[in-house]
Amino acid sequence: MSGTQxxxxxxxCARCGRAARGGGTHWPEGWICATCHTHAxxxxxxxxxxxxxxxxxxIAPGGGRLCTDCAGGLGDFTCQTCGREGIRYRxxxxxxxxxxxxxxxxxxxGTGRIRPELAPFAAAxxxxxxxxxxxxxxxxxxxxxxxxxxxxxxxxxxxETLNGMSPWRSVAYLxxxxxxxxxxxxxxxxxxxxxxxxxETLAGLSQPGHRQLIERFASWHVRRRLRGFAGRGPVTxxxxxxxxxxxxxxxxxxxxxxxxxxxxxxxxxAEIDAWYxxxxxxxxxxxxxxxxxxxxxxLPPVTVPHxxxxxxxxxxxxxxxxxxQRLLTDEETELLTxxxxxxxxxxxxPLTRILRLTLDDVHHDRDGGEVAIxxxxxxxxxxxxxxxLLLRHAGQRLNLTTATNADARWLFPGRxxxxxxxxxxxxxxxxxxxxxxxxxxxxxxxxxVLQAPAPVIATMLGYSHDGTAQVAAEAGSPWSRYAPVxxxxxxxxxxxx
Ligand SMILES: [Zn+2]
Ligand SMILES: [Zn+2]
Ligand SMILES: [Zn+2]
Numbered sequence: 289m290s291g292t293q294x295x296x297x298x299x300x301c302a303r304c305g306r307a308a309r310g311g312g313t314h315w316p317e318g319w320i321c322a323t324c325h326t327h328a329x330x331x332x333x334x335x336x337x338x339x340x341x342x343x344x345x346x347i348a349p350g351g352g353r354l355c356t357d358c359a360g361g362l363g364d365f366t367c368q369t370c371g372r373e374g375i376r377y378r379x380x381x382x383x384x385x386x387x388x389x390x391x392x393x394x395x396x397x398g399t400g401r402i403r404p405e406l407a408p409f410a411a412a413x414x415x416x417x418x419x420x421x422x423x424x425x426x427x428x429x430x431x432x433x434x435x436x437x438x439x440x441x442x443x444x445x446x447x448e449t450l451n452g453m454s455p456w457r458s459v460a461y462l463x464x465x466x467x468x469x470x471x472x473x474x475x476x477x478x479x480x481x482x483x484x485x486x487x488e489t490l491a492g493l494s495q496p497g498h499r500q501l502i503e504r505f506a507s508w509h510v511r512r513r514l515r516g517f518a519g520r521g522p523v524t525x526x527x528x529x530x531x532x533x534x535x536x537x538x539x540x541x542x543x544x545x546x547x548x549x550x551x552x553x554x555x556x557x558a559e560i561d562a563w564y565x566x567x568x569x570x571x572x573x574x575x576x577x578x579x580x581x582x583x584x585x586x587l588p589p590v591t592v593p594h595x596x597x598x599x600x601x602x603x604x605x606x607x608x609x610x611x612x613q614r615l616l617t618d619e620e621t622e623l624l625t626x627x628x629x630x631x632x633x634x635x636x637x638p639l640t641r642i643l644r645l646t647l648d649d650v651h652h653d654r655d656g657g658e659v660a661i662x663x664x665x666x667x668x669x670x671x672x673x674x675x676x677l678l679l680r681h682a683g684q685r686l687n688l689t690t691a692t693n694a695d696a697r698w699l700f701p702g703r704x705x706x707x708x709x710x711x712x713x714x715x716x717x718x719x720x721x722x723x724x725x726x727x728x729x730x731x732x733x734x735x736x737v738l739q740a741p742a743p744v745i746a747t748m749l750g751y752s753h754d755g756t757a758q759v760a761a762e763a764g765s766p767w768s769r770y771a772p773v774x775x776x777x778x779x780x781x782x783x784x785x
């Protein structure tokens with residue numbers, strides 16, 4: 289910049305009052321520091337002296353701004369290329385013209401001209417009000433690299449291309465500019481927010497090895513899946529929330545492993561089991577990272593525990609019917625397990641409830657032969673061949689009881705006196721027999737509500753109306769809006785044939 293000299297020591301800036309700190313300019317009002325000088329040459333407006341709308345570097349005695357002429361001649365700030373007034377960067381050329389020159393070189397697509405797709409961006413960018421910041425920005429090596437890549441006619445000008453660039457902040461700034469000037473379509477907001485979160489999260493990792501691993505995991509698994517979603521429509525907050533969870537869990541796992549003196553490469557099954565122990569639900573999102581690490585040969589083969597969570601995938605109706613058929617005829621499996629499983633699959637009962645059933649809940653009208661089970665009111669009819677199995681179990685049950693449980697009337701008596709069997713015990717038995725302990729129940733419930741009014745089933749099976757109506761609505765039942773009137777009995781034995 290012309291007119292810059294070294295401010296004599298002991299002098300203060302006439303505008304801000306700060307002591308001399310190197311470069312300054314001597315104007316009629318006194319020494320002006322570099323900061324105030326730059327600010328003066330970026331200030332435009334109506335001149336308080338002549339009223340012209342132009343650069344107003346001077347300050348009037350009354351406080352208004354003055355153009356260079358009205359201020360007594362502060363210098364000539366006219367650009368020799370474009371005629372605009374402002375800071376001149378080189379041989380009398382303004383910052384906007386310098387920006388235009390540099391962009392023309394950086395964005396040259398090989399034909400000696402700016403790549404046509406980028407022309408709207410270049411034209412707008414070099415007209416910025418304070419070109420100083422723009423000149424600094426495009427002077428940075430990583431920004432120059434980004435711009436040269438985009439200028440290459442072999443590179444598509446797309447969000448995907450930008451996704452592959454770094455660092456994130458510069459990419460985000462460039463992306464905003466390209467969107468602002470319609471070079472790129474508006475980006476997916478959730479995806480953009482996720483990228484920013486990821487960048488900040490990675491920057492916050494102190495272990496370089498961990499950062500590298502998480503970066504790879506994010507690129508190869510998390511981002512890839514999100515892009516798949518983005519290809520089918522806007523990415524939802526839920527999808528990016530899961531992505532964040534997977535990254536956070538992976539980071540937490542690596543830190544935990546590090547705390548135990550191990551790395552991914554020497555992590556054993558014992559560590560995996562310890563990690564999941566006690567907080568399976570919270571750590572479920574670690575699955576993705578572990579599977580990716582194994583497939584990438586970064587982690588020795590381990591078994592990732594699987595456990596049904598609050599909303600297990602229901603088994604299909606076909607599976608349910610096959611299971612029921614097998615249970616009703618399979619004499620290999622213990623009777624107790626078969627009965628519990630059929631109660632679950634046929635009547636959509638949770639295990640905790642099945643275990644509270646007593647002999648008094650099994651009704652047997654000896655004359656008519658009809659068997660019913662009281663899960664709610666009225667008791668639900670028990671179709672054959674399950675009725676025979678149930679009665680057989682009720683009769684044999686006494687033989688299984690221990691002395692302490694001799695007079696307990698539980699349908700599934702436990703080892704401890706006066707107590708029914710524990711849910712864990714029965715769940716283990718069901719698993720051994722190949723029965724999904726939870727998915728099966730929701731499948732049964734979904735199937736039942738498609739065939740009878742939800743309130744009737746709810747009453748019969750002891751469910752609250754609201755909960756059953758909800759499942760009915762989800763299952764698309766024509767009865768989902770059925771009002772609870774009367775006492776229609778559902779047809780018995782749904783799904784048993
Ligand atoms: Zn100053
Ligand atoms: Zn003036
Ligand atoms: Zn110019």
